[in-house]
Amino acid sequence: MLKIENLKVNYGYIQALEDISFQVKEKEIVTLIGSNGAGKSTTLMAISGLVDKTGGKITFDGQDITHMRPERIVHLGIAHVPEGRRIFPSLTVYENLLTGTMGNRKLTKQRQKELLEEQYELFPRLRERLNQVGGSLSGGEQQMLAVARGLMMDPKMIMLDEPSLGLAPIVVEEIFNMIVRIRDMGKTVLLIEQNASMALAIADRGYVLVNGNVHLSGSSKELLSNEEVKKAYLGA
Amino acid sequence: MNRLKEYVKKNQKMILILILAFAVVFPLLGFEKSTIRIFCRILMYMTLAGSLNITNGYSGQTSLGHAGFFCVGAYTAAIITTRFEVSFWPIMILAGIFAAVVGLIISVPTIRLKGIYLSIITLGASEVIRILALNWQSLTGGSFGIKGIPRPVFFGFEFDSPLKFYYLFLGIALIFLFVSHRVINSRVGRSWMSIRENELAAKSLGVECSAAKMMNFAFGAFWAGIIGAVYAVYVQYIDSAVFTLDEGFNIMSMVIIGGQGTLVGPLVGSVVVNGLTEVLRPIGVWRFVMYAALIIVMMWFRPQGLMGASNSILAGGKVKMKATGKAKRKETTP
Numbered sequence A: 001m002l003k004i005e006n007l008k009v010n011y012g013y014i015q016a017l018e019d020i021s022f023q024v025k026e027k028e029i030v031t032l033i034g035s036n037g038a039g040k041s042t043t044l045m046a047i048s049g050l051v052d053k054t055g056g057k058i059t060f061d062g063q064d065i066t067h068m069r070p071e072r073i074v075h076l077g078i079a080h081v082p083e084g085r086r087i088f089p090s091l092t093v094y095e096n097l098l099t100g101t102m103g104n105r106k107l108t109k110q111r112q113k114e115l116l117e118e119q120y121e122l123f124p125r126l127r128e129r130l131n132q133v134g135g136s137l138s139g140g141e142q143q144m145l146a147v148a149r150g151l152m153m154d155p156k157m158i159m160l161d162e163p164s165l166g167l168a169p170i171v172v173e174e175i176f177n178m179i180v181r182i183r184d185m186g187k188t189v190l191l192i193e194q195n196a197s198m199a200l201a202i203a204d205r206g207y208v209l210v211n212g213n214v215h216l217s218g219s220s221k222e223l224l225s226n227e228e229v230k231k232a233y234l235g236a
Numbered sequence B: 001m002n003r004l005k006e007y008v009k010k011n012q013k014m015i016l017i018l019i020l021a022f023a024v025v026f027p028l029l030g031f032e033k034s035t036i037r038i039f040c041r042i043l044m045y046m047t048l049a050g051s052l053n054i055t056n057g058y059s060g061q062t063s064l065g066h067a068g069f070f071c072v073g074a075y076t077a078a079i080i081t082t083r084f085e086v087s088f089w090p091i092m093i094l095a096g097i098f099a100a101v102v103g104l105i106i107s108v109p110t111i112r113l114k115g116i117y118l119s120i121i122t123l124g125a126s127e128v129i130r131i132l133a134l135n136w137q138s139l140t141g142g143s144f145g146i147k148g149i150p151r152p153v154f155f156g157f158e159f160d161s162p163l164k165f166y167y168l169f170l171g172i173a174l175i176f177l178f179v180s181h182r183v184i185n186s187r188v189g190r191s192w193m194s195i196r197e198n199e200l201a202a203k204s205l206g207v208e209c210s211a212a213k214m215m216n217f218a219f220g221a222f223w224a225g226i227i228g229a230v231y232a233v234y235v236q237y238i239d240s241a242v243f244t245l246d247e248g249f250n251i252m253s254m255v256i257i258g259g260q261g262t263l264v265g266p267l268v269g270s271v272v273v274n275g276l277t278e279v280l281r282p283i284g285v286w287r288f289v290m291y292a293a294l295i296i297v298m299m300w301f302r303p304q305g306l307m308g309a310s311n312s313i314l315a316g317g318k319v320k321m322k323a324t325g326k327a328k329r330k331e332t333t334p
Helices: A040-047 A070-075 A093-103 A109-122 A124-128 A139-151 A169-184 A196-202 A220-225 A227-234 B002-010 B012-028 B033-058 B066-083 B088-111 B115-135 B162-184 B187-197 B199-204 B209-235 B245-258 B265-279 B281-301 B317-324 B326-332
Strands: A002-011 A014-024 A029-033 A055-060 A078-081 A157-161 A188-193 A205-210 A213-219
Touching: A002 A040, A014 A029, A014 A040, A014 A055, A029 A040, A029 A169, A029 A196, A040 A078, A040 A157, A040 A188, A070 A078, A070 A093, A070 B199, A078 A139, A078 B199, A093 A109, A093 A139, A093 B187, A109 A124, A109 A139, A109 A169, A124 A139, A139 A157, A139 A169, A169 A188, A169 A196, A188 A196, A196 A220, A196 A227, A205 A220, A213 A220, A220 A227, B002 B012, B012 B033, B012 B162, B033 B066, B033 B162, B033 B187, B033 B209, B033 B245, B033 B265, B066 B088, B066 B115, B066 B209, B066 B245, B088 B115, B088 B209, B115 B245, B162 B187, B162 B209, B187 B199, B187 B209, B199 B209, B245 B265, B245 B281, B265 B281
Parallel strands: A014 A213, A029 A188, A029 A205, A078 A157, A157 A188
Antiparallel strands: A002 A014, A002 A055, A205 A213
């Protein structure tokens, strides 16, 4: 579904991504793991067109999206939930969700309502807080809102950038359960995580990024039993 | 306070109708012409501040150059109606469109510039427009201005008294509020607000940020142009000295005092600032000191403005902290 070949990104003279290649197939959860500065977030930003690419090729559903504008990429059905949640703090939860539909022009009023119901079902806490402003939610609720907002455009693929960042362990677990449910709804998920053990526990496949390169790849099982991964990321 | 809010929410329609009826009947209570003129001013600035609020309050792009758009509208109407025998009404729309085009041109840098840099561009543009009006003798009459701008006529009904203009200004303010209300609650309005709240998130949701910002500037400028045209035929004489930066800041102070990002805010701001101007007339120039003091006090105690919600992003740091997640991150990272 998504294919990335030899992606290169520079921030000024600093090379953030040297050579990244990977694939995401339909309806699977793929995770990119790696330490700080490995290039995980940059990879996502490059896919959704928020940073300029120096080289490489990105195709989605057979279409070349390497140099497309961000909004066109969103229209193709890629939702990006950016790092640090970035919900709209002074809009209400409901308005936040509505803003999520901006990226999909084909949504009818009816479908929009169905999508809202879907989100309430997935995140019952959002329904309770519908008229509260986004900034007054707790960290976990904000993360749920950010994910729900991304799902409101009814995307084919959703990219989550560190959804567990700064959340209590019990909330992290809740979020990961939701990611599995999102996949079961028929969406493809590209997940970025520092919490490698959690990410590999729910993912189908994973890639390990080191200094802007794909260092290792394989199914989650293989990676979980890999000595190097164990040592570096799982703390074993 | 909360009970009052709930009451207002419940009886919204009735209150609106009451205010409207009041606005229609009030000037008929036998005021002097000069008093009616003050009401006209208040209504005029309601639309003017409201249109600036579209840019500053809803999309968060701080424009300081609103007097420029006002100037473009006023001069467009003045130049055309004094040279050609045409009906005022299409000219009014044309003045709006012309101001919107100027707004579009000025908004081009907004694609790359943010914050204070953008504000400086709009400030400069406003001055450029004024200086053009001052020096383009053959077209604008230079420092002599344009005299004898004809009164508008509506199907044989001539607008020749402040009272008649009062209703014209009221009508325009109502149309402006209605249109803005619809736009703000549409996809377009949501895209503006999402840019104000967080541009990167807006982009990641597929908002075409540059197009939305340009449209926002054009929309605000359009209404400033319309009100400029009406202003020109109302005072019948314009010169460039009216459209200085002071005027721009005057409009902005109404938006800030009233409350950015709310439709009601600029209306209240216009009443407060124009009311103060009249009340403080006896102390002369000293009243500018009072304005400054008022703005400082507002920033201190109610940064979101008189009508702003207490949970507005402008109201304080607490909300902001949570939004970036910094407060929580410290606790949970081992």
